[in-house]
Amino acid sequence: xxxxxxxxxxxxxxxxxxxxxxxxxxxxxxxxxxxxxxxxxxxxxxxxxxxxxxxxxxxxxxxxxxxxxxxxxxxxxxxxxxxxxxxxxxxxxxxxxxxxxxxxx
Numbered sequence: 001x002x003x004x005x006x007x008x009x010x011x012x013x014x015x016x017x018x019x020x021x022x023x024x025x026x027x028x029x030x031x032x033x034x035x036x037x038x039x040x041x042x043x044x045x046x047x048x049x050x051x052x053x054x055x056x057x058x059x060x061x062x063x064x065x066x067x068x069x070x071x072x073x074x075x076x077x078x079x080x081x082x083x084x085x086x087x088x089x090x091x092x093x094x095x096x097x098x099x100x101x102x103x104x105x
Contacts, residue, residue, distance in 0.1 A: 069090060
């Protein structure tokens, strides 16, 4: 029996500014920010929850309590005779410690 001697690929290390693409400032997001101290961000699709936590803590100097992620599928779009779709993206909802806040404005 032959053993698999291939080494696993090292995980690609992303810088904090590469992980966080943009904050999602919506009416629902601002409501969650004021009520639950939770903020939504579009993040890199390769980033995991730990990566998002480290990036938010490094960029905004806050304490993160929880990170929830969603893989959002692209929506179908049509322009005249051509079919297409918007890109797939990843959303992260970050809950902060009650004594920390992020000000986008």
